[in-house]
Amino acid sequence: MAVNKPDSNKKWHQQWWGIIVLIGIVIIFISGAAFVFFLVKEIQAQTQVYLAQYQQVQAGDIDLAPTASFPRELIETSDDPSLGPVNAPVVIVEFADFQCPYCKQAQPVLKRIVEAYPLQVKIIYRDLPNTLGHPQAFNAALAGECADEQGQFWAYHDLIYTNQDNLTEDLFKTLAWQSGLNQEQFDQCFDQKKYQNEVMNDLVEGSTKYFVNATPTLFINGQKFIGSISFENLKNQIDKILQNTND
Numbered sequence: 206m207a208v209n210k211p212d213s214n215k216k217w218h219q220q221w222w223g224i225i226v227l228i229g230i231v232i233i234f235i236s237g238a239a240f241v242f243f244l245v246k247e248i249q250a251q252t253q254v255y256l257a258q259y260q261q262v263q264a265g266d267i268d269l270a271p272t273a274s275f276p277r278e279l280i281e282t283s284d285d286p287s288l289g290p291v292n293a294p295v296v297i298v299e300f301a302d303f304q305c306p307y308c309k310q311a312q313p314v315l316k317r318i319v320e321a322y323p324l325q326v327k328i329i330y331r332d333l334p335n336t337l338g339h340p341q342a343f344n345a346a347l348a349g350e351c352a353d354e355q356g357q358f359w360a361y362h363d364l365i366y367t368n369q370d371n372l373t374e375d376l377f378k379t380l381a382w383q384s385g386l387n388q389e390q391f392d393q394c395f396d397q398k399k400y401q402n403e404v405m406n407d408l409v410e411g412s413t414k415y416f417v418n419a420t421p422t423l424f425i426n427g428q429k430f431i432g433s434i435s436f437e438n439l440k441n442q443i444d445k446i447l448q449n450t451n452d
Contacts, residue, residue: 240390275415277427281329285407286349286358288384289319289327294450296445298329298424300411303346304339304419311434318439325447330362332407341372343404348377350386350400351391360384 334342
């Protein structure tokens with residue numbers, strides 16, 4: 206009596222183990238697509254809130270006010286650009302977008318704060334580019350990371366905001382030259398999108414973990430603040446923290 210033997214000539218995807226592999230690949234693909242879809246929808250939804258809050262801030266309806274509180278060790282990263290003493294008692298984490306006009310308005314205020322509290326305040330900059338509303342925001346964030354690689358983030362940061370209305374990929378490279386950066390190193394870093402994962406990490410964390418839906422959003426010693434940023438109201442918040450620290 207003849208015994209039927211398995212067809213060893215079958216192609217891998219026709220064999221039982223091949224079919225399982227294909228099913229696994231399909232599941233992974235569908236899961237990845239679902240995640241991307243969720244992320245895009247989440248950003249779109251937050252952008253609507255984003256714009257509504259912008260209008261309130263512009264009208265002066267929202268003053269700088271605390272909302273949620275988060276563990277400082279999660280928000281106060283060590284691999285993002287910072288300004289001020291390492292062990293400052295007050296740490297301000299700014300989630301910002303280089304094409305956001307309100308972020309541009311906040312920069313002189315934050316600089317005044319650092320000058321007024323040279324030993325007490327440190328600022329950490331984290332990226333939250335609005336990729337739907339600001340077409341060059343993500344590229345600007347990448348360019349800022351490439352400048353930070355050469356230790357010139359803050360000078361480059363200021364130039365981006367100065368030229369906020371004219372941002373292009375060519376301009377990012379011109380600003381690198383104006384900042385005195387190594388042009389070849391910068392161009393290679395920018396063209397290869399070397400810090401894409403770094404920017405995406407800030408964007409995803411800010412949006413989904415800390416519920417940042419408007420820029421600039423500040424976290425002062427882990428306390429989330431939204432609203433109009435003026436020197437006076439920011440100074441008041443810092444003074445309260447320093448007073449409680451000294452008591």
